[in-house]
Amino acid sequence: MIAWIIAGMNILLIIIAIVAIVLLLTGGFLAAAHWLLWVGIVLALFAIIVWIVRAIGGRNRV
Template sequence: MNILLIIVAVIAVILLLTGGFVQAVNWLLWVGIVLALFAIIVWIVRAISGRNRV
């Protein structure tokens, strides 16, 4: 019976960590999309305004 409890505990910890990593990656994906859109908007504004500074 102890082996079964250890196996269940290990599986529970693995599932818990996997769920946390998936949520973190999902959040980082949205942050990346927002930053990419911000960079595109800034690039368009600079192209329209004619500034050539880097």
């Protein structure tokens, strides 16, 4: 009977460990994606500002 309880505890511990690892990886990927989203927004704004400055300046292309 005690062996069954110990085996059940081991399985429960393994399941908890797997869930913890999955949540850790998911949280890390989401944090990285969130950071890259902000980097993309900043780069897009920079590109728009440069395009507007070039359009207003009337720079001639050679």
